[in-house]
Amino acid sequence: MQKTEVFVVKKVLKIVLAASLFLSSSIGIAEENIDVPKDELVQETVYPVFDNPVSVKNRNVQDSHAIDVGIFGGLALTEPISNTTKMGVAFNYHLNYTHSVGLVWAKNSSGLSKDAQGIKEQFGLDYGRAPAPDYAVLVDYNYKAYYGKLSLTSNGVINTTIYGSFAGGMIKYVHKSYPMLAVGIGERFYFTKSLSLKMDLRLYAHQAPIPFKAGALCDGSKATCGGGGQTTPGRDPVPSYDSFEERLTYTTNLEFGMNYLF
Amino acid sequence: MKKNILKGCLIHILAFVSFLGWHSNADAATKRNQKTVVSTTRKQSPANSKIYTATKSTLQRSQLANALGLMKSGQYPQAANSFLSLSRRSDLASERSQIKYYLGLCMMEMSLNQAAAFQFVDVIKSSDKRWTRQAIEKLLIVTDRLGDETLLNYAIQRIDVNQVPTQYRDMLYFRLAEIKHKAGLFTEAVNLYNKVGSQSRFYYSALYGKGLAQAEGKQPDLALASFKQLLDMRSSARVTDVNKVAAQLSIARTYYQKQNWEKAIEAYSAIPRDSFMWHEALFEKTWAMLRAARFRSTLSNFQTLHSTFYEDAYIPETLLLRSIVYLYICKYDEMEKVVDLFDTQYGPISKKINAYLNQNHSSENYFQEVNKAFIVKKDAESNKSFSIPYNAIKHIAEEGDVRRTYSYLKKLNEERKLVDENPNLRATPMGVYASGIITNRLKSARSIIGEMVKAHLLNMRVELKDLNEQASFIRYEMINGKKETLKKRINGKTMAEETDSENQDRAFYIKNGYEYYPFQGEYWLDEVGNYHYLGKQSCE
Structure with missing residues (x-):
């Protein structure tokens, strides 16, 4: 294997230094002095002038005209009722170094969120009677605004891209499908030239049934649930999914995935 | 001297009167004026131009006056057309130099410097002494604007510096110095560069040229003094100021010439990275490092010079130089790669x-x-x-x-x-x-x-x-x-x-805000010039 004999010595921002110091102490690598004559160390933070300057040449991550596939898991941070977790697969075609388009399929986990489960146990309100999201299919566009690299331990370098994402598609509830839009930002960390960890923070917007429906959610486990007029105390008749009102709903999602670039 | 000034004023008054129509005095005024025009050093601008004519034809006189009137009122295209038409007339052959001169002035005002230059050359060639000096003076200006060295030299060789208006003398001295400099007459060039006034726009260039001439004349200490003077004078200018950076680069080159490698390296290192001269400085610094036997540093610079940022640069000798450094440190495999690269890159170039x-x-x-x-x-x-x-x-x-x-x-x-x-x-x-x-x-x-x-x-x-x-x-x-x-x-x-690099536990040691990380094949603009070779020699 080719040994690395060339290093880059750079003046870096204090914040990066601080982060590096913290990491170096936390991973406990022995310190070593590298003697480079002072007159060879860069004195300025300006860039050299070229006729047609570009930021990077011979880039490690060649994601222009490339396909990448990946799997991911997600968490709906602002979902109060339905199960907040999901899993999915993503497929992307990178048109060039800046733009990519792809397809995302995400399957929601069934059941209730922890909060909704607690409400059920404590108050006998069963939000499982309300329609829940099943899966979503999205056409995803990414604008890769930044390509850079990180060196946390000086032993290696990780490339990274930061991008904005715009997606549109359908979300399927147990009874009905709704059109959906999503905007977000994401970042990929390339451990190798192909394998990357992907993080996405997306805001979804779509029509969705309102799960809070009076006289429909008491499951009979708590006699005190609900008001009068119930044939069985604390038990509402099971409502049909179509009886729930709908409104525009926003959900913030955090997704983590592993992608492989071909 | 006073007598001459009085005479000049009198003749100009007479000329003005004749222009207004006092025909009887026109001949005498023109004759006297022939002398005056040659001796005066006053700037002649279109606004105060006059027609001095020996012609007795009222029609010709009025045509000339009309053309001049158009020029004075700022209608240069119309005036130029009139002068051009007049310049082609055989009956005005005796006034052709004057007409051509004014045609040139009109063209200058219209920013048609090349066309104007030809009018002034025609006037100079005509050997009409009444207009030669002004024509040379104007030719000097237009050729300077154009950067046409051939015509500039043509003008300069015919000029008497003492007859050139003061405001153009600095330019003339500078151009003359350049000619001497190019001819290898360094002492004469230095003398002429010295004559360029400190208020002139050519002053810094003259100071630079002076240093260069001294360096080429094998007077590196004097050259250093000149470049340092230029650097001091530009100390308050922005970091990438061309004169400032050029002076710094020349200081480095002069130290190199003096074989003071360490001082040269130090001076090269002071060239700002965002100056277009930085690339040249980096290349030359590499040579200085090699001469100073700083092989590791030389290889560090080669990492930059042979990066893809310089893929369109023509620097064949750097590859051979790099291979020689590898030879010194017994890195034969690396050496072979570099020589192969030379063959791959420059073989086809040579063939083409x-x-x-x-x-x-x-x-x-x-x-x-x-x-x-x-x-x-x-x-x-x-x-x-x-x-x-x-x-x-x-x-x-x-x-x-x-x-x-x-x-x-x-x-x-x-x-x-x-x-x-x-x-x-x-x-x-x-x-x-x-x-x-x-x-x-x-x-x-x-x-x-x-x-x-x-x-x-x-x-x-x-x-x-x-x-x-x-x-x-x-x-x-x-x-x-x-x-x-x-x-x-x-x-x-x-x-x-x-x-x-064998020490896989290589940690980073942060000192004075520096951090390092391994090079992994990717070249970044902000890293160019910051590569450091940390290998050691392999000689047994």
Whole structure:
């Protein structure tokens, strides 16, 4: 294997230094002095002038005209009722170094969120009677605004891209499908030239049934649930999914995935 | 002296009166004025120009006066047309110099410097002493604006410095110094550079030129003093100020000339990275480091110079230099890679240059090639195919003589555009006349550039041939070195190869805001110049 004999010595921002110091102490690598004559160390933070300057040449991550596939898991941070977790697969075609388009399929986990489960146990309100999201299919566009690299331990370098994402598609509830839009930002960390960890923070917007429906959610486990007029105390008749009102709903999602670039 | 001034004033008054119509006195005034015009050093601008004529024809007199009136009122295109028409008339042959001079003045005002220059040359050639001095003076100005060295030299060789108005003397001294400098007359050049006043716009260039002439005249200490003076004078200018950086670079070069490698390295290191001269400084600093036997540092710089940011640079000797450094530190594998790279990169370039030169192309073909290089340099997106390898033609495009002539060509193009885009001018006799002159000059300038390109290519061919031979010697040394290493190994005198990189526990040590990380094949703009070779020598 080719040994690395060339290093880059750079003046870096204090914040990066601080982060590096913290990491170096936390991973406990022995310190070593590298003697480079002072007159060879860069004195300025300006860039050299070229006729047609570009930021990077011979880039490690060649994601222009490339396909990448990946799997991911997600968490709906602002979902109060339905199960907040999901899993999915993503497929992307990178048109060039800046733009990519792809397809995302995400399957929601069934059941209730922890909060909704607690409400059920404590108050006998069963939000499982309300329609829940099943899966979503999205056409995803990414604008890769930044390509850079990180060196946390000086032993290696990780490339990274930061991008904005715009997606549109359908979300399927147990009874009905709704059109959906999503905007977000994401970042990929390339451990190798192909394998990357992907993080996405997306805001979804779509029509969705309102799960809070009076006289429909008491499951009979708590006699005190609900008001009068119930044939069985604390038990509402099971409502049909179509009886729930709908409104525009926003959900913030955090997704983590592993992608492989071909 | 006082007497002369009084005489001059009197004659001008008389001339003015004659212009107003006192015909009886006109002849006498003109005769006296012939002397005055030669001796005066007052600036002649279109606004205070006068017609001095010996003609007795009222019609001719009024036609001349009309043309002058148009010029005075700022109607230069109309005035120029009138003067052009008058200049072609045989009955005004005796006034032709004067008419041509005013025609030139009108053209100057219209920014048609090349066309104007030709009028002044005509006046100078006519040997009409009444107008020669003014014509030379104006020729000096227009050629300076154009950057036309041929005509500039033509003007300068005919001028008496003492008769040139004070405001142009600095420019004249500077240009004269340049001519002497180019001719290798360094002492005379220094004397002339010294005469350029400190208030002149040529002062800093003169100071730089002076240092250069002193350095070329083998007076490095004096040269250093001149460059340091320039640097001090520009100390408050912005970091990338051209004069400041040029002075700093020259200081480094002078130390190199004095073989003071460490001082040279220090001076090269002070060149700002965001100056266009930084690349040259880096390259030269590498040589200084090699001479100072700082091999590790030399290899560090090569990492930058051989990065993909310089993939279109023509720097064949750096590859051979790098291989020689590897030879010094017994890195034969690396050495082989670099020599192979030289063959891969510059072998085809050499072949293509040879083929092109053997095809007997015209000057225009050579010009077209370099012109494409200028276009691509400005706009990388423009798709141009080159018959001469881009590295080579780009390098030629950056040569001083080519750049200067190309800049002159650009000014000619601007001038032609000025005529072509003005319908009121284009269709007039003046427009057609100016257009003809500019077209001819354009053709000539393109041809000159073509010849320059050809000359540079011929030099390149010789250089590459020479470097190719050197590459063969280097290969021989490499094989020899490998053989010696093997012999030692067979004899059991082996030494474990050590490099800093073997220590996989390499930690980072942050000192004064610096951090390091390994190079992994990717080149970043902000990293250019910050690569450091940390390998060690492998000699046994």
